[in-house]
Amino acid sequence: MKKNSCQATLTLTQADKGKTVKVQRGEPFAIELDTNPSTGFDWLVHEIDPAMLRQGESEYFGGEAGLVGTPLRVVLCFTGLECGSTRLKLAYRRSWEKDIRPKKMLTFKLRITD
Numbered sequence: 001m002k003k004n005s006c007q008a009t010l011t012l013t014q015a016d017k018g019k020t021v022k023v024q025r026g027e028p029f030a031i032e033l034d035t036n037p038s039t040g041f042d043w044l045v046h047e048i049d050p051a052m053l054r055q056g057e058s059e060y061f062g063g064e065a066g067l068v069g070t071p072l073r074v075v076l077c078f079t080g081l082e083c084g085s086t087r088l089k090l091a092y093r094r095s096w097e098k099d100i101r102p103k104k105m106l107t108f109k110l111r112i113t114d
Helices: none
Strands: 010-012 020-024 028-035 041-047 053-061 072-080 084-094 104-113
Touching: 010 020, 028 041, 028 084, 041 072
Parallel strands: 010 028, 020 104
Antiparallel strands: 028 072, 041 084, 053 072, 084 104
């Protein structure tokens, strides 16, 4: 798979959590994280303001396809819609385990500018 197919102009990682990051309105940006979807765990949007951010496609790469337990990388794509400040919270969890605390949580603080 082609990395960053969302045409991201900026790629954030776990190291950017908690920092305020400036993103351009209308320009796609990506968040790249380690994941292991074959075990059921994946990064899911926990909190997003749909007036400020639009989520695009996710893409996986790395590892050996078809092997259970093989770690991968996921690229989550987003676009800032309106100028201002917002936050995006991601949860590392199994989608069907709604009442169980996520294994990990990441919060990204975003300042969307022209």
